[in-house]
Amino acid sequence: xxxxxxxxxxxxxxxxxxxxxxxxxGAIQGLKSLSESLVACQDKSxxxxxxxxxxxxxxxxKLTQKLMDKVGERKLSGADNDSPNTGNTDYKNIxxxxxxxxxxxxxxxxxxxxxx
Numbered sequence: 001x002x003x004x005x006x007x008x009x010x011x012x013x014x015x016x017x018x019x020x021x022x023x024x025x026g027a028i029q030g031l032k033s034l035s036e037s038l039v040a041c042q043d044k045s046x047x048x049x050x051x052x053x054x055x056x057x058x059x060x061x062k063l064t065q066k067l068m069d070k071v072g073e074r075k076l077s078g079a080d081n082d083s084p085n086t087g088n089t090d091y092k093n094i095x096x097x098x099x100x101x102x103x104x105x106x107x108x109x110x111x112x113x114x115x116x
Contacts, residue, residue, distance in 0.1 A: 001071050003050030009070035010053050011102045014092070018066065022091055025062035031095050038101045049105060 001009075013021060022028040037052045057064045092099050 003046040005071050006050040006053055007105050009067050012070055013066055014102055021063055021066050025060045027060040027063045028091055031091055035095045035098050039097050042101045
């Protein structure tokens with residue numbers, strides 16, 4: 001999995017909370033530390049952001065599996081992936097820096113180097 005794939009998949013999960021994954025995996029309890037990690041490396045490379053995400057996900061096997069599934073499926077946009085917003089997304093308001101940092105990386109996804 002490339003750093004860009006990891007960030008894109010994590011962004012998709014962050015935005016949609018498929019199967020209420022943040023709550024069911026227990027990861028919601030660790031979002032403060034994720035926010036701190038991402039803030040600390042927000043000006044670094046995609047590889048370093050992806051490593052921070054990977055390390056943070058490690059204690060949450062259900063979330064890690066969901067991330068791997070997202071990278072593996074990569075269906076066409078609009079295909080019947082996980083239903084959008086299947087769970088509570090209040091966490092986005094509590095940790096806006098996570099959203100901000102991931103969003104700044106998301107536009108880079110899928111673009112070839114040198115394209116805008």
